[in-house]
């Protein structure tokens with residue numbers, strides 16, 4: 001008899017369904033490290049980071065509203081999304097780590 005411990009690792013964990021309001025307009029995926037712009041729209045930190053220009057003023061990718069301050073990650077939203085959609089959020093974490 002083999003004495004192996006049965007480890008239940010579920011690789012096929014079903015990803016949560018993400019409502020539109022939690023999808024970034026740039027990458028069309030769940031917000032990752034969400035930031036809130038002065039116009040009220042949200043975006044992923046890295047999506048904004050990529051769309052920013054060092055020379056010209058930056059614009060919101062949704063409504064083109066200008067903003068002058070580098071946006072900071074909304075920690076509350078970050079933890080909320082992580083709690084609500086752990087599977088999708090962890091996938092986003094891995095994706096982002098692979099890219100940066």
Ligand SMILES: [Zn+2]
Nearest residue numbers: 024027044047
């Ligand atoms: Zn995004």
Ligand SMILES: [Zn+2]
Nearest residue numbers: 039041060063
């Ligand atoms: Zn905007």
